[in-house]
Every structure is written in C-alpha cells, then in structure tokens.
Amino acid sequence: MEQNWFFPPHDGIRLDMLADQIGATLEDQTVADRVVRSVSPVYRAKQDDICYMLSRKNRSELETCQAAAIVCDKAIAAIVPPHIPVLLTQHAHTAFAVAGSLLYPQAMRPVQNLSGPPGISPAAFVDPSARIEDGVQIEATAVIGAGAQIGAGTWIAAGAVIGPGVRIGRDCTIAAGASVLCALIGDEVIIHPGARIGQDGFGNAPGPKGGMIKIVQIGRVILQDRVEIGAxxxxxxxxxxxxxxxxxxxxxxxxxxxxxxxVGRHCGIAAQVGIAGSTRIGDGVLIGGAAAINGHITIGDRAQIAAMSGVAADVPAGERYGGIPARPMRDFLRDMAEIAARAHSRQKKAGGNDE
Structure with missing residues (x-):
C-alpha cells in the first residue's frame, strides 16, 4: 500500500518499550532498540512495522514478511522465521490492538474537521443558556440547544445537533452530522457520523377508523461511560x-x-442488528451482524448470538444461539447438517435417475 497521508506513521517506539506497554515479552533482546512506526498485515510488513498472527493457516504470508516484530503466542512463534523478532503473549489480538492505539492515537476517534482556532467556532449556533465547560471544541455549523450541558474535553463536530437539555460528559466525541436529543451521555463516549440518538420510538395503537394513533414517547436515552455508537x-x-x-x-x-x-455493560453489537423495544440484554453479550432480536425478551449475561439469527424468545446466560428461529448452536448446527445431507441425497438420486 502506498503512503497513507490520512494516518502518517508514528515518530517511533522502541521495541522493548512497546513490548512492556502491550504486555508482551520480547524474545530477542538484541533487537530491543529497534524502532516501530506503523502496523501492517503480515504479508507486506516492512522493517518498521509490527503485525500479528493468530493461526497457522496464514503461515504462507511469512514468506514475504520483513516486520520489526510479530505479536503471537508460543504455538505461532514456532513457525516464525528466525529473522523476525517475536513479541510473545497469550492474547495476541488484544496486544496488537493496544499497539495500534499507541502508534495511531488519532485514529481511535472520528477524524476532526477543525480548520479554525480551538474553542467554539463563530459559525456554530450555541444557545446562550447552554453550559459549556472550558476545553470544549465546537466546530462550524454545529447546533447546541437551550440548557444543554457539555463537559470539558468534548469535541462537537461540524453539523452535529445537540438538543435542548441534553447533558454530555467529558472527553466525548460527537462526530459530523450526528444528532443527540433527550439524552444523558457519560464520559469518553464516541458517537460516529450520522448517528441518531434520542428520537421518538415506534409505538402506535389501533385507531377508531382502522388507522393508527401514535403513542407518546417521553423517556430518555442514557449512554454510560466509554460507550461507542457507530455511524x-x-x-x-x-x-x-x-x-x-x-x-x-x-x-x-x-x-x-x-x-x-x-443493553448491559461491555457488550458488542455488530452492524445491521435490530433490537425491538423493551428487550433486556445482559452484560458481556455479543450479537453478530444482521441479527434480529424480538421485543420484550431477555438475553442473559455473556450470551452469544450468531450473525443473521432471528431471536424470538429468551436466551439463557452464557449460551450460544443461532439460526431462524434462534436455538442452541449445537442444535442449529445439527439441523444444518441434516438439511445438507438430505439435499445431497436428493441430488444423488436425481443424478441416478438421469442415468
């Protein structure tokens, strides 16, 4: 890949210092003063790049690798060529994520569009009754409503709309074009471009003449500390x-x-998931992309929902569910195997009849 001017390389971190900061062990101390400036995939890593490997199935990529070091566990370290140093850890994925945040801190939040001096842009629209702490950055065309409160270190990007009475904590990022209404936002929250927080929900009652009557929505949205909301x-x-x-x-x-x-603490919800009203999601739950979650059900702590599943009923804590309707993963996989076997049998019979 050609030089990326959007995210230029770091000035450099010594390999031994990087190892300490990511919780890894540098196997070869003779290269402790080697400097790392960037991250890279294994197959095209150069001498100032760091990369990571989780599986032996990618070992062919090592043939073209010239990395400053590879982050991996003992099993992978055994196949790494001797000219490539190893940063040994049992949690390679996590360690590499920390390394990336150290080398590219500017990429950890939406890119700022700031072109003027720091502070509140004269082209922003800030109601006089809003309470803005020192150190808040508000870009041009952002709108801050009456009585809103924004904590120190928070950045409000161009075109963002913060509604009346909204409270936003410290060191948050509200990216371009996002809207935040009827909401209480904690500290270190990231809201990506175009997100819509706090609009009224979908609720209707049958009307007297066959239509629908809208049900009033007078609650709030509460985003606790260090939540991140995608575009x-x-x-x-x-x-x-x-x-x-x-x-x-x-x-x-x-x-x-x-x-x-x-939604509980420390959950991960992938793209295009839909969660219907009044559902309860426990702590540590992982939900795969495009899953559909029925309303008024409970998904227990640490449960996992496979991508493109349809969850119609409660999921017990710690269980892995998949399919439509979602069921325990072992049952889902068994059902898929039976369907595949029947299909193969029909194809075989059809082929025999042709003969």
Missing part, C-alpha cells in the same frame, strides 16, 4: 422508561435499538 446507528428514546446502553458497550454501524431497550 448511522439509531437509538430511540424510551416511551415512559429510559433506553439505556451500559458502560463500555460498543455498537457498530447501522444498528437499531428500539424504545426502552436496556
């Missing part, structure tokens, strides 16, 4: 209770959370 994700405010996303939870792009949904 174009929508989180509806509660009807009469609150919609809540727990501390440390990461939500991907184009996810829909309905009114009164409560």
């Amino acid at each position: 174009n994700t929508t989180i509806d405010r509660g009807a009469m209770d609150d919609t809540v996303v727990g501390e440390g939870t990461k939500i991907d792009n184009m996810v829909q959370l309905g009114h009164n949904v409560r």
Whole structure:
C-alpha cells in the first residue's frame, strides 16, 4: 500500500518499550532498540512495522514478511522465521490492538474537521443558556440547544445537533452530522457520523377508523461511560422508561435499538442488528451482524448470538444461539447438517435417475 497521508506513521517506539506497554515479552533482546512506526498485515510488513498472527493457516504470508516484530503466542512463534523478532503473549489480538492505539492515537476517534482556532467556532449556533465547560471544541455549523450541558474535553463536530437539555460528559466525541436529543451521555463516549440518538420510538395503537394513533414517547436515552455508537446507528428514546446502553458497550454501524431497550455493560453489537423495544440484554453479550432480536425478551449475561439469527424468545446466560428461529448452536448446527445431507441425497438420486 502506498503512503497513507490520512494516518502518517508514528515518530517511533522502541521495541522493548512497546513490548512492556502491550504486555508482551520480547524474545530477542538484541533487537530491543529497534524502532516501530506503523502496523501492517503480515504479508507486506516492512522493517518498521509490527503485525500479528493468530493461526497457522496464514503461515504462507511469512514468506514475504520483513516486520520489526510479530505479536503471537508460543504455538505461532514456532513457525516464525528466525529473522523476525517475536513479541510473545497469550492474547495476541488484544496486544496488537493496544499497539495500534499507541502508534495511531488519532485514529481511535472520528477524524476532526477543525480548520479554525480551538474553542467554539463563530459559525456554530450555541444557545446562550447552554453550559459549556472550558476545553470544549465546537466546530462550524454545529447546533447546541437551550440548557444543554457539555463537559470539558468534548469535541462537537461540524453539523452535529445537540438538543435542548441534553447533558454530555467529558472527553466525548460527537462526530459530523450526528444528532443527540433527550439524552444523558457519560464520559469518553464516541458517537460516529450520522448517528441518531434520542428520537421518538415506534409505538402506535389501533385507531377508531382502522388507522393508527401514535403513542407518546417521553423517556430518555442514557449512554454510560466509554460507550461507542457507530455511524448511522439509531437509538430511540424510551416511551415512559429510559433506553439505556451500559458502560463500555460498543455498537457498530447501522444498528437499531428500539424504545426502552436496556443493553448491559461491555457488550458488542455488530452492524445491521435490530433490537425491538423493551428487550433486556445482559452484560458481556455479543450479537453478530444482521441479527434480529424480538421485543420484550431477555438475553442473559455473556450470551452469544450468531450473525443473521432471528431471536424470538429468551436466551439463557452464557449460551450460544443461532439460526431462524434462534436455538442452541449445537442444535442449529445439527439441523444444518441434516438439511445438507438430505439435499445431497436428493441430488444423488436425481443424478441416478438421469442415468
């Protein structure tokens, strides 16, 4: 890949210092003063790059690797060529993620569009009753509503809309074009471009003449500390209770959370997931892309939902579910194997009849 001017290389971190910061062991101390400036895939890593490997099935990529070091566990270290230093760890994926954050801190949040002096742009629209702490950055065309409160170190990007009475904590990032209404936002929250937080939820009652009558939505959205919300994700405010996303939870792009949904702490929700209203998601839950979650059900702590599943009923804590309707993964895989076997049998019979 040609030089990426959007994210230029780091000035350099010594390999031994990097090892200490990511919790890895440098096997060859003779290269302790080697300097790392960037991250790279294994197959095209150069002498100032660091990379990582999780599986032996990618060993062919080592043939073209010239990395400053490879982050891996003992099993992978055995196949690494002797000219490539090893940073040994039992948690290679996590260690590499930390290394990336050290080498590219500017890539950990949406890119700022700031072109003027720091502070509040004269082209922003800030209501006089808003309370803005020192050190807040508000870019041109952002709108801050009456009575809003924004904590120190927070950055509000161009075109973002912060509604009346919204409270945003410290060191948050509200990216370009996002809207935040009827919401309480904790510290170190990241909201990516185009996200919609706090609009009214979907609720209707049957009308007297066959139509529908909208049900009032007077709750809030609460995003706890260190939550991250992906681009174009929508989180509806509660009807009469609150919609809540727990501390440390990461939500991907184009996810829909309905009114009164409560998501626990440190969950991961992949793109295009839809969660219907009043569902309860426990702590540490992982939900794969494009899964559909029914309303008024509970998914227990540390459960995992496979991509493109349809979850119609409660999922017990710690279980892995998949399929439509979602069921325990062992049952889903058995069903898929039986379907494949029947299909193969039909094809075989059809081929025999042709003969």
